[in-house]
Each structure stands twice: as structure tokens, then as C-alpha cells.
Amino acid sequence: MKNLSTIDLERLEKLSRISCSSEEEEDILQSLQKVIEYMELLQEVDTEGDSPTSHVLGPLMQNILRKDVEEKSLSREEFFENVPDVVAGMVKVPPVLKGEE
Amino acid sequence: MDLHLHSAYELHHLFLSGKVSAEEIATHFLQRIEKLDPQLQSFLTVFPEKTLEKAKNLDQRRKKGEPLGKMAAVPVAIKDNMHIKGEITTCASKFLQNYRAPFSATAVRLMEEEDAFVIGKTNLDEFAMGSSNENSAFFSSKNPWDLSCSPGGSSGGSAAAVGGRLSLLATGSDTGGSIRQPASLCGVYGFKPTYGRVSRYGLVAFGSSLDQIGPIGTSCLDCAMMMETIGAFCKRDATSLNLPQESYLEDLPKDLKGKVIGVPWNFLELLGENELKRFKETIEKFKSLGATIEEVDLRLLKYSIAVYYILATAEASTNLARFDGIRFGQRSKEAKNLQEVYDLSRKEGFGREVKKRIMLGTYVLSSGFKHAYYQKAQKVRTLIIQAFEKAFESCDFIAIPTTVKSAFTLSSIADPLEMYLQDIFTISANLAGLPALSMPCGFDEENRPLGVQLLGPQLHDVQVLQNGYAFENAYPEFRKVSPLFSKEAL
Numbered sequence: 121m122k123n124l125s126t127i128d129l130e131r132l133e134k135l136s137r138i139s140c141s142s143e144e145e146e147d148i149l150q151s152l153q154k155v156i157e158y159m160e161l162l163q164e165v166d167t168e169g170d171s172p173t174s175h176v177l178g179p180l181m182q183n184i185l186r187k188d189v190e191e192k193s194l195s196r197e198e199f200f201e202n203v204p205d206v207v208a209g210m211v212k213v214p215p216v217l218k219g220e221e
Numbered sequence: 222m223d224l225h226l227h228s229a230y231e232l233h234h235l236f237l238s239g240k241v242s243a244e245e246i247a248t249h250f251l252q253r254i255e256k257l258d259p260q261l262q263s264f265l266t267v268f269p270e271k272t273l274e275k276a277k278n279l280d281q282r283r284k285k286g287e288p289l290g291k292m293a294a295v296p297v298a299i300k301d302n303m304h305i306k307g308e309i310t311t312c313a314s315k316f317l318q319n320y321r322a323p324f325s326a327t328a329v330r331l332m333e334e335e336d337a338f339v340i341g342k343t344n345l346d347e348f349a350m351g352s353s354n355e356n357s358a359f360f361s362s363k364n365p366w367d368l369s370c371s372p373g374g375s376s377g378g379s380a381a382a383v384g385g386r387l388s389l390l391a392t393g394s395d396t397g398g399s400i401r402q403p404a405s406l407c408g409v410y411g412f413k414p415t416y417g418r419v420s421r422y423g424l425v426a427f428g429s430s431l432d433q434i435g436p437i438g439t440s441c442l443d444c445a446m447m448m449e450t451i452g453a454f455c456k457r458d459a460t461s462l463n464l465p466q467e468s469y470l471e472d473l474p475k476d477l478k479g480k481v482i483g484v485p486w487n488f489l490e491l492l493g494e495n496e497l498k499r500f501k502e503t504i505e506k507f508k509s510l511g512a513t514i515e516e517v518d519l520r521l522l523k524y525s526i527a528v529y530y531i532l533a534t535a536e537a538s539t540n541l542a543r544f545d546g547i548r549f550g551q552r553s554k555e556a557k558n559l560q561e562v563y564d565l566s567r568k569e570g571f572g573r574e575v576k577k578r579i580m581l582g583t584y585v586l587s588s589g590f591k592h593a594y595y596q597k598a599q600k601v602r603t604l605i606i607q608a609f610e611k612a613f614e615s616c617d618f619i620a621i622p623t624t625v626k627s628a629f630t631l632s633s634i635a636d637p638l639e640m641y642l643q644d645i646f647t648i649s650a651n652l653a654g655l656p657a658l659s660m661p662c663g664f665d666e667e668n669r670p671l672g673v674q675l676l677g678p679q680l681h682d683v684q685v686l687q688n689g690y691a692f693e694n695a696y697p698e699f700r701k702v703s704p705l706f707s708k709e710a711l
Contacts, residue, residue: 127584136538136583137545137563138576151577151637152584158638159527159585162597165604172599173606175430176416176654180462180679198323202549213547216559 225386236294247276267341290336316570326423343378373403398647401659405623405672416654420455428533445469478511483616485519517612531598538582623672
């Protein structure tokens with residue numbers, strides 16, 4: 121069994137690019153702890169020699185390649201309709217490099 | 222008029238035969254939504270103008286004798302995590318509250334081409350993460366049998382809309398039970414097809430190896446009708462099954478003679494005494510229709526919740542990485558640099574359950590834990606698939622309850638694990654990619670509906686729905702409409 125200290129919430133926030141508000145933190149940490157403890161249940165299953173499943177269709181599914189021909193796709197105008205901040209036909213974001221403004 | 226007391230299948234034929242006009246149908250259901258949805262809160266958006274325009278067009282085409290689609294004049298509600306070109310797709314999240322879909326989901330497009338009325342979009346748990354509808358960023362839908370109860374989730378809006386007969390069909394998406402559990406709690410039919418049967422193109426992804434779109438309807442025939450239309454190969458979904466569309470509505474069986482139904486008795490210990498008794502009564506009904514009952518061993522399913530919450534959250538944590546605030550959706554006004562655009566947009570845009578699941582998925586995939594959790598779960602998934610394969614060697618279908626209990630009161634489940642355990646009977650069909658139907662099979666002491674599931678081997682979608690119909694046809698009393706919503710006059 122893991123204890124509370126083994127979940128490093130700050131690290132998870134960083135990895136998942138989510139800041140939690142201070143009122144959420146305690147609840148999220150406790151929920152994660154509870155669920156992860158429950159997941160320990162799987163350790164009692166013997167999976168020695170078993171292979172992992174990443175999709176369920178087995179032989180029904182094969183790699184599919186499409187022909188290399190151009191097709192109509194989303195237009196620029198349609199794409200930009202949902203972009204939060206646009207300048208001169210480009211997606212505007214805040215400074216990426218330090219020291220710029 | 223009592224148009225809402227018909228099934229979608231019947232209504233379609235009433236329209237084709239000229240007994241009812243498309244405009245009458247459209248008006249009837251739009252009025253029901255306007256009058257009754259303030260109680261049920263099942264819809265997020267309604268499209269009255271478009272629906273009426275389509276109805277007039279259909280009436281003209283019928284008069285001229287022009288060909289009409291397989292779903293002509295059938296009202297269909299769309300779960301709001303599927304795109305309709307030009308309309309808002311919110312996923313019941315603040316993150317996407319202004320997102321306008323630039324294209325339609327394949328399932329939606331196919332139904333529009335078959336002349337269905339796409340009447341509106343229904344509420345859900347945010348990004349389909351939840352079993353109660355309480356995780357919607359906007360409001361919780363209510364259960365048509367008892368307005369103080371949850372309609373279930375995540376497709377709770379769709380199930381409530383059909384249960385209250387504000388629409389006769391709706392789409393749901395099912396990652397761990399999100400079609401079947403709400404269908405069961407609202408006393409309607411819900412079908413999760415074989416993984417890959419219905420295109421996921423235009424469905425906002427949650428757990429890509431588990432997600433499947435399917436129908437919620439007032440009858441197996443309604444579900445069958447939608448499946449004939451949307452169960453089609455789609456080149457825009459890499460996991461779409463390249464198989465011909467199937468006929469569901471021909472040669473419907475009247476009984477279950479010659480069918481073997483497997484029951485995993487040793488997995489049903491979770492049921493209370495009353496629930497077990499009622500499940501046994503349902504099994505007796507299958508027997509009386511000619512089915513043979515065989516015990517199957519699915520003890521491994523007790524691990525399905527743990528496997529699911531590792532795999533589904535891992536997949537969700539990567540799928541939801543696209544919500545970065547750059548190209549669409551929420552962008553924080555507080556952000557001063559790029560890093561803050563990500564962190565703060567996600568902080569402001571996502572609700573608490575979504576944050577939990579992304580962080581859980583991130584945890585099980587993070588270095589040092591991936592082997593113990595993610596890979597272990599993938600291996601146990603293999604064992605669960607094998608257990609089903611073995612079980613289906615000795616039976617045609619497997620019957621299990623849909624839920625442990627009937628509908629629960631809103632905000633009565635606070636413990637996250639208890640909420641996750643709501644899906645214990647539904648999750649395994651997703652883990653193994655199996656077709657699974659939930660159908661009403663009676664009522665409990667409080668007159669709340671109960672559901673039973675029929676699971677089949679992969680690709681046996683037609684057989685599952687058809688044999689479900691044999692049960693439905695023999696016990697029409699379970700198709701009863703909630704007395705709160707069955708009245709003819711509004």
C-alpha cells in the first residue's frame with residue numbers, strides 16, 4: 121500500500137499541465153489516493169507470460185494505408201473560426217522565449 | 222395526440238403511410254421539449270427552425286412520391302460530445318462552451334442523409350466522465366421516473382430525453398457503460414455495438430480503445446433502426462470495421478428457442494438480496510421463452526473496474542492533451558506566457574472530475590509506475606478477453622444486470638470510488654469490445670426501472686438486438702412510459 125506522500129501532486133500538475141486551485145487540491149489528492157489504492161487489487165492477478173492488449177479487434181484489424189492523393193480538408197477560414205486569438209491570419213500566443221514582451 | 226407513445230420505428234412507418242405528417246411529428250416533439258424539458262433538463266441545445274424546415278421538405282417529398290430515407294421523420298437527439306457542422310459542441314465543459322464544430326460526426330451525417338430529424342443536443346457528464354450526469358459544467362439532467370434521481374451517466378441527457386419521450390431516439394457514447402447504465406436507470410433500451418462497428422469520427426475522444434457510439438431508444442427496433450444506418454465502415458476512423466452494413470430488422474425471432482444464455486453466478490455476489498431475486502426472475506423469463514441457461518465463469522470481471530480506471534484515464538490523459546488553449550476552446554486571459562496558457566486555460570476550463578482523471582492517467586503512465594499500473598492493466602485486460610472467449614464457447618449470449626441498483630438520488634454518492642463501482646457490470650463489454658444491450662426488465666419497490674444486459678461475441682450485434690427484441694416482445698409491460706411523461710395532453 122502506498123501512503124499519501126507517495127503522490128506528488130505538484131509533479132502531476134506539472135506533467136499534466138493543470139494547475140489546481142487550493143480548494144481543489146485536498147479533494148483531488150484524496151480521490152487519487154483512494155483510487156490508486158484500489159488499483160493495487162490487480163497485483164494479485166498472475167499475468168506471468170501474458171501479453172498486453174492495446175486494442176480489441178485482433179485479426180479483424182490491419183494497418184491501413186491510404187493512397188497518396190490530395191483531398192479537400194478543413195479550410196483556413198473554418199479553422200480560424202475557433203482560434204481564440206488571431207493576428208494577420210496567424211494564431212497569436214503569448215511570448216514563448218524569456219525576456220521578450 | 223399520442224405520437225410520443227409510439228416507438229421511433231412505428232412513427233417512421235406512420236409517416237411513410239401518410240397517417241401522420243413530418244410537420245406534425247416535428248411540432249409534437251418540439252412542443253414536448255419546450256413544455257417538459259424545464260423539469261427534465263435533458264437538452265443543452267434544441268434546433269426548432271432546422272427541424273421544422275426539414276419536416277416541411279420531407280412532407281413535400283413524400284407527396285411527390287420521391288424516395289425517403291430509412292429514418293425519415295424520426296426525431297433523434299445527439300449527445301453533445303458529437304459534432305454537428307456549424308453547431309456548438311460543448312462536451313458539457315466550460316472549456317468548449319463556445320466551440321463551433323467545423324464538420325459533422327459520421328454517425329450524425331449518416332442519420333441526416335437518411336432523413337432523421339436531428340432535434341437537439343443532450344447533456345452529459347463533462348467529456349463523458351461520470352455515471353450520474355452531475356459532472357456536467359452546466360446542470361444535472363433528471364430522471365424521468367423520479368425527478369429527484371439521477372438519470373445516470375454519462376449519456377444521462379440522452380437517456381432522460383428518450384425516457385421522457387422528448388425524443389424517441391438519441392445517440393450515446395459508451396466507454397465503460399455510458400449508454401447502458403443511463404438507459405437502464407431511465408427505463409429505456411441502450412445498445413453499445415461491437416468496438417469499431419460505428420465510426421468514432423467526430424466524437425470527442427475519451428478512451429479511444431474503449432469508446433463506441435450507439436443508440437438509446439424506446440425499443441430494440443428503434444436501436445436496430447439506428448444501427449442499420451450508423452453501423453457502417455468509415456475511412457476517417459482508423460479502427461472502423463471494414464464490413465458491410467447489416468440488416469437488423471428482418472426475420473425477427475419470436476422466442477429464444479435453441480439459444481444458450483450464460484450467467485456468471487459467481488460474479489453476481491455484489492447484488493443485494495432483492496436485486497438478485499429480481500435478476501433470477503428475469504432469467505426464468507428467458508427460460509420460459511425457450512432459452513437454456515448455462516453457468517459461465519467470469520470471476521475475473523471483479524478486476525474490471527481497476528483495469529478500466531487505469532486504461533481509460535491513461536487514454537484520456539493523452540486525448541485531452543489537445544485542449545491546450547491555443548487553437549480552440551478556452552484560453553485564459555490571465556496567462557502571461559505560453560506555459561501559463563496551458564496551465565491556466567486547463568485550470569479554468571476543466572471541471573474537477575476531468576482534472577482528477579487526467580492526473581490519474583498521468584500518474585499511471587508516469588515513469589516508475591507505468592509497469593505496475595498501465596502494463597499490468599493491459600495484461601489483465603487480455604485475461605478478461607480470454608475469459609469471455611471461453612465463456613462464449615458454451616453459450617450464445619451472456620446475461621448480467623446493467624446496474625447494482627435502480628436510479629439513485631442526485632448528490633447521494635459523494636465517494637469517488639463508490640461512483641466508479643456503479644459501472645461494475647457494464648465495463649467489461651468495453652474492455653473486450655463486445656456488443657451489449659441493456660433493456661428494461663421490471664421495476665423495484667419504488668417503481669424505478671431495472672435493466673438487464675445481453676452480451677454477445679464480437680460482431681454479433683444483430684443477434685444481440687434481435688434476441689433482445691424477442692424478450693421485449695414477450696414482455697411489453699416493461700416498455701411502460703413513466704407516468705410523469707406519458708400524458709397525451711401537455
